[in-house]
Amino acid sequence: MSRTTLTLRYVAFAVIATLANLAVQRLALALPGVPAILAYPLALGAGTLAGLVIKYLLDKRWIFHDFSQGIEAHGKRFSLYALMGVATTAIFWGTETLFWIVWLTHTARELGAVIGLAIGYVVKYRLDRRFVFTTGGGLAA
Numbered sequence: 001m002s003r004t005t006l007t008l009r010y011v012a013f014a015v016i017a018t019l020a021n022l023a024v025q026r027l028a029l030a031l032p033g034v035p036a037i038l039a040y041p042l043a044l045g046a047g048t049l050a051g052l053v054i055k056y057l058l059d060k061r062w063i064f065h066d067f068s069q070g071i072e073a074h075g076k077r078f079s080l081y082a083l084m085g086v087a088t089t090a091i092f093w094g095t096e097t098l099f100w101i102v103w104l105t106h107t108a109r110e111l112g113a114v115i116g117l118a119i120g121y122v123v124k125y126r127l128d129r130r131f132v133f134t135t136g137g138g139l140a141a
Helices: 002-030 036-062 069-102 104-134
Strands: none
Touching: 002 036, 002 104, 036 069, 036 104, 069 104
């Protein structure tokens, strides 16, 4: 696969995962009866999980050409994938939270999320290529 094709796919998948993340966050923030102190952490966690699963499934097949199947293969690979996402999630959560604290609007919060996710996904691709999907697709650095 060419670098251009890989980049376009990766960006498209990042956009899809970001939109899913933000949609789930909006749903979580709109839940009735959730105490305000819990609403934001719940939204962050639920959105992150949704984006993580979607991005894993897309990256595994279409970026890294990993066709392994079964609970054992998915369990190990997904665990590594999620572990590589810890640092990048900190970037995303930190940026989103900073924008929320500074501007106190959902538009600013979502802009912070998009910026944080974009930075995080660049870092995550490199980590995933090096430590998670060690055979198959992706391009060398």
